[in-house]
Amino acid sequence: MRTCRTDGGTTDGRDCRMCGESLADTPDQRVLTAVEDGTVVHRYFCSDDCLERWSA
Numbered sequence: 001m002r003t004c005r006t007d008g009g010t011t012d013g014r015d016c017r018m019c020g021e022s023l024a025d026t027p028d029q030r031v032l033t034a035v036e037d038g039t040v041v042h043r044y045f046c047s048d049d050c051l052e053r054w055s056a
């Protein structure tokens with residue numbers, strides 16, 4: 001038995017933090033990276049629009 005699977009890991013089922021849209025088929029997605037309490041936190045958005053609304 002052999003497992004040979006190499007992919008970019010880009011379609012791992014993340015959702016937009018703002019509207020909940022799946023990011024799997026959203027080429028326009030944005031990632032906001034922040035450091036909180038010494039931990040790197042990534043937040044995903046489907047577009048600049050959602051990112052701006054979330055941070056407003």
Ligand SMILES: [Zn+2]
Pocket residue numbers: 016017018019020021045046047050
């Ligand atoms: Zn969104």
